[in-house]
């Protein structure tokens with residue numbers, strides 16, 4: 615199936631995990647992509663898997679770098695009508711009251727400001743075409759609090775509300791904005807949350823304890839989040855906007 619033939623998309627955080635899986639899936643269905651990540655080597659390894667794609671290394675938290683990426687897309691591919699904002703970081707893992715100010719600020723800069731700047735950079739290209747579709751990456755931890763990841767949860771709650779507000783504001787322009795709220799998905803970011811647990815036995819115990827909270831008794835795969843992202847971007851979802859969709863194996867049910 616080629617649901618995105620002739621479409622031009624941009625994916626931030628394309629170098630790893632969910633962004634990478636979404637980019638590969640979009641390219642496989644015909645989209646030509648601008649791939650953005652701060653990790654240039656990761657982008658180089660992804661390019662052969664995304665026919666017709668171009669890559670721009672940059673930091674989503676810096677306006678000038680996102681504007682540069684948007685210009686590159688326009689000049690080398692044409693106007694973007696699909697945007698996925700998957701760049702994100704875990705931020706400080708200690709309780710929020712113990713987090714260092716610079717770590718708190720960086721988590722908000724990447725997760726919240728980075729989402730805002732990507733939308734700000736690419737929205738004019740969507741307007742020019744009379745429409746577009748945006749999928750942001752929040753988290754199940756953006757819909758409920760998290761005792762373990764308090765700062766992260768706060769950033770993702772902000773992404774949920776930014777996405778819903780953008781859907782309200784830009785619906786009249788034909789621009790749909792939906793937000794994915796994944797539970798624990800097997801990516802390097804998830805591995806990092808367990809790596810902090812201590813030795814191998816403690817780590818295994820923590821993984822088992824987390825998985826027990828999932829009705830499906832397992833973590834998700836990046837491809838399962840990619841399936842949801844492509845649906846929200848596609849012509850099968852043309853009356854869907856402002857949704858915050860858990861992709862969480864029933865964790866929040």
Ligand SMILES: NC(=O)c1ccc[n+]([C@@H]2O[C@H](COP(=O)([O-])OP(=O)(O)OC[C@H]3O[C@@H](n4cnc5c(N)ncnc54)[C@H](O)[C@@H]3O)[C@@H](O)[C@H]2O)c1
Nearest residue numbers: 627629630631632652673674701702753796798799801803
């Ligand atoms: N994996 C999960 O369990 C999970 C669950 C819920 C939500 N999420 C969210 O999904 C998104 C992707 O997560 P992932 O698990 O794929 O993480 P990941 O760490 O595997 O990949 C994140 C990518 O973003 C890039 N990145 C980070 N900061 C950047 C910046 N400032 N500028 C440009 N690129 C930057 C990294 O280089 C990396 O390639 C994140 O927003 C994350 O919060 C992940």
